[in-house]
Amino acid sequence: DAKTTQPNSMESNEEEPVHLPCNHSTISGTDYIHWYRQLPSQGPEYVIHGLTSNVNNRMASLAIAEDRKSSTLILHRATLRDAAVYYCILRAGNYGGSQGNLIFGKGTKLSVKP
Amino acid sequence: ETGVTQTPRHLVMGMTNKKSLKCEQHLGHNAMYWYKQSAKKPLELMFVYSLEERVENNSVPSRFSPECPNSSHLFLHLHTLQPEDSALYLCASSQTDRGLANEKLFFGSGTQLSVL
Numbered sequence: 001d002a003k004t005t006q007p008n009s010m011e012s013n014e015e016e017p018v019h020l021p022c023n024h025s026t027i028s029g030t031d032y033i034h035w036y037r038q039l040p041s042q043g044p045e046y047v048i049h050g051l052t053s054n055v056n057n058r059m060a061s062l063a064i065a066e067d068r069k070s071s072t073l074i075l076h077r078a079t080l081r082d083a084a085v086y087y088c089i090l091r092a093g094n095y096g097g098s099q100g101n102l103i104f105g106k107g108t109k110l111s112v113k114p
Numbered sequence: 115e116t117g118v119t120q121t122p123r124h125l126v127m128g129m130t131n132k133k134s135l136k137c138e139q140h141l142g143h144n145a146m147y148w149y150k151q152s153a154k155k156p157l158e159l160m161f162v163y164s165l166e167e168r169v170e171n172n173s174v175p176s177r178f179s180p181e182c183p184n185s186s187h188l189f190l191h192l193h194t195l196q197p198e199d200s201a202l203y204l205c206a207s208s209q210t211d212r213g214l215a216n217e218k219l220f221f222g223s224g225t226q227l228s229v230l
Binding site for chain 1: 118149156157159162170204205206216218219220221222223224
């Protein structure tokens with residue numbers, strides 16, 4: 001399975017932008033890049049996903065490098081509620097069954113200071 | 115509220131007890147999942163059900179027994195557990211089990227299990 005590498009932890013100040021990096025140098029051409037986050041005492045929640053082009057939604061933006069070997073999740077204005085563990089996950093495209101299962105790594109623990 | 119409800123939120127049990135975890139989804143999804151999250155370890159996929167049939171079992175010990183009576187409900191029956199089974203057990207659902215790259219998983223808040 002293609003793997004991802006993320007920093008163990010990051011800190012941010014409230015109301016400032018946050019850039020969470022993810023390296024995935026062995027990504028295949030059909031792998032989608034998914035981001036989930038897990039707030040304390042909660043299950044993971046979907047944040048955003050993309051294939052090649054940058055993506056925006058109400059929660060965040062996803063910037064994907066041209067060679068697709070890395071990506072960055074951007075939170076435009078961090079709030080205290082954004083303190084969570086953020087997971088970058090590659091999800092196989094064009095496959096069914098177990099190859100497409102969501103496999104979590106250790107993620108990046110984001111702390112937000114007031 | 116994600117549309118996936120797990121009960122109980124907390125459970126303490128002895129090694130000789132039998133208990134069950136319950137998960138219910140109100141999203142009309144066809145696939146449901148059990149994940150285990152131990153302290154300081156990544157989430158581990160345990161079981162996958164699609165249209166009430168088990169499609170994956172990731173080498174989980176037989177002391178964990180899943181049941182999916184219909185596409186909205188999923189149970190995890192527990193018996194003769196060990197202290198190392200203490201963990202957060204998470205249920206999730208998705209539209210299908212086909213692992214389509216665009217699919218999102220919706221998770222419940224989990225059951226925090228302590229085995230004494």
